[in-house]
Amino acid sequence: MIKDQFLLDPAITYLNFGSFGACPKIVFDAYQKFQLELERQPVQFMMHTGMKYLNDAQGALAAYIGCDANDVVMVMNPSYAINTIAKALPLNKGDEILTTNLEYGAMDRTWRYYCEKAGAKYVAQQITFPIQSKEQFLNDFWDGCTAQTKVVFISHITSATGLILPIEEICREARRRGLLTIIDGAHVPGQLPLDVAALDADVYVGACHKWMMGPKGASFLFVKREQQHWVDPLLISWGFQSEAPSESTFIDYHQTAGTRDFSSFLAVPFCIEFMKKNNWELVRSHCQKKTIEWANRFKVEFGFQSIAPITDSFIGQMYSMPIKLENPDLLKAILYDQYQIEVPVFKNQKDVFIRFSYQAFNTDEDMQYLFDTLKSLKSKGIFEIGG
Template sequence: MREQFLLDKNITFLNHGSFGACPKPIFEEYQRFQLELENEPVNFIQKKLPIYLKEAKVPLAKYIGCDVDDFFFTPNPTFAINTVMRSLKLQAGDEILSTNHEYGAMDRTWNFYCKKTGAKYIRQEISLPIVSKEQIIEEFWKGYNKNTKVVFLNQISSSTALIFPVKEICDKAQQLGLITIIDGAHVPGHIDLNIEDLNPDFYTGTLHKWMLAPKGSSFLYVKKEFQADIDPLVVSWGYESLFPSHSQFLDYHEYQGTQDVSQYLCTPRVIEFLEQNNWQQVSSNCKKMVLDNYQRFCDLVGTKPICPISEEFLGQMASIPVNTEKPMELKELLYSKYHIQVPVMPLNGNVYIRYSINGYNSQEDLDVLYDALNDIIASTDLIKV
C-alpha cells in the first residue's frame, strides 16, 4: 500500500493525524482539475464549477449522512468554526461549554470571540485516565449552568486521540435547548459517521485527513433551521446574487470568486479509492495495530494508558504519555536522528507522543519508533522513566 502514496520513503511516517497523506490516483485527479482550470479559467469558474461542485457533494452527502444542500466545502475546520462563531449572537456572560481536550486553533478561535463579545469559553476538565464513557459525560456536564448557551466538542481529540461520546452529549444538549457545534476533524474515513443520526446543529470534518483527499478539503454542515442565520466568512458574489440558486445558504458560502477548489472536486475519486481498496478493512487492521502496541509503548516509557485499550476510545491513533521537560527537543531528535515523523504534544501540563497508523504503515514502522525511544532513554535525559 505504501507504493500508492507519495510519502518520502526515507521517513518513518507516523503522523497521518496532522495533515493526512494523499494517494497517487487521488493526487493525479487533483492535478487534472488544476490543469483543466488553467486551460480555460473563465469557462471553468463561471460554467463548470457549479456543476462540478454538485457532482462532488452528492457522494460525500451519502458518505457522511446528511442532505446535499446542508453543507458546503471549506479549506479546514478552523475556517468552518470561524464561520459559525462570527454568526452567533451571544451576549456578555453567555457561556460556551467545551473540554480541556480541544484543538489549539479552536481554543484560540473561541478566546478571540469571547474577548470581542464578553462571552465565556469554559474548558471543562475531563480527567485522565478515562475509565468509562459515563465518566466523560458526567464530568462534562458539571460545567453546565444557567448561562450555558452553546456546547462545543471534538468527536476525536487531537492531542489525546480520544473518541468522545458525542451522540449522548448532543442528545442531552438538544433537550436543554443548547446550540451544539461538533468538531469532527478526525472523523470522516476514520470512524463511522452519520451526521443526521448524531443530530448536531453544526458539524465540521476534514476530507484531507483520514479520507486521503488533497490538503485543504473540509466541510461545514449546518442544520436547516440555522442556515439563514449563518453569514459568509467572506462576502462575495453569492451574496444578493444576480442569479440566485434554490438555496441562499449555498449561494452565500459556495461562490467566493477566484480560487482553486480542485481539492474539493476530487471527492468522488476519493470515495471511489476508499471503496476500491476496501478501506473499511484497512482501517480495521490499522486500529488493531494501534491497540496491540499501546500498552507496549507505555511500558517502555514508564507511564500508563490514558484510557481503556479498546475501540470505544481509540481509533487509528493513540497518545502515549511521556515524562519529558523538552517535548520540542524530543520531537526534533526523533526526526533529525531517527527519521521518524511523529508529534510530541503538550496538553494540560502533560506531554504525549501520538502515533497514527494508516494503510501505508506496518508493524515495522512502530518497531522503528520503539527502538528509537529505547535508544533515547538509554543515551539521553530527554525521557524520564
C-alpha cells in the same frame, strides 16, 4: 504494497497521518488534472464546468457523510468552518460555551477571540485523567454546564490526545438541555463511520484533507437546516442577493467566495472512490486493531498509565502516550533528524504526549522501529514516562 500508492517519501517512517493526512497518487493526479483544466480555459472552468464538478463533489461528500447536499458546504479547512460559525453565532454578554481542556489550540483561540468580543465565556471543562469510562467523561463534562451555558463545542476525536469522545451521548444530552451543538470532527471522516444526520448535531465540521486523504484545502461545514438562518458567510460575495439563486440560500451564501482554486474540493469524490476500491472499512478496522495492539505493547514496556481505556470506544487510528520532558521540540527533532521518524510530540496544557498514527501503509516494522528507538532514547535519559 499500498504505500506505493502514496507519494510519501519512503525514507521516512511516517507515523503522523493525523496532522495533515497524505494523498494517494490517484487522488493527487485528479486534483492536478482539475488545476490543468482550469488553466486551459479559466472562464469555462470558473463559470461552468468547474461549477458542475463542484456540485457533483458536494453530492458525493453529502452521501458519504450522511446528510442532504443542501446542508453541507465545502470550505478550505476546519479553521475556516469554525471561524464562520464563531463569528456568526449570536452570543450575548454572560453566555457560556461549554467545551473541554482537550480541544485543538487554534479552535480555542478562535472561540476565545469571539467570546471576548461578546463578553461571553469559553468554559474549558477539565477532564480527569486517566479517563476511566464514558460515564466519568460525561460527568466531568456536564459538571461545567450552568444556567448560562448556551452552546456545546467539542471534538469528536481530539488532536493532541487522539481520543474518540462520546459525541452521540453529548449531542443527545445537549438536545435535552436545549443547547446548540457544534462538533469539531476534523479527524473523523475516513477514520470513523460518520452519519451526520443520525448524530443530529446542529453544526458538524470535518476535514477531507486528513483521514479522507484529500489534497490540502478540502473540508466541510454542515449546518442543520433550522440553524442555517444565523450562519453568515465569512466572506460576502455573489451568493448574497444572488442573480441565479439555487434552491439553498445556505449553499449560495457560503459557496461563492471570489476567485479561488477549488480543485481540492473536486478531488474529494476520488478519495471516496479510492476508499471504496480498497475496502476501507476493513483497512480502517485493521489499523484500529493495530493501534490498540501497539498501544498495549508500549504501555507494558514503558509502564505509563494510559490516559483512557485502550478500547475501540476511545481509540481509533491514533494513540497518545504520556511522557515527561522539558522540551518536546527536542525529542521531535531527534526522532526526525537522527532516526527519520515523523511522529509528533505535543503539549496539552502541562502534559506532553507522543502521538502515533497508524494508517493503511504502516506496518509492524514501522511500529517496532519507533518502539526500539523510544526505548533507547528513554534509556539515555532523553525523556521519562509521564501519566
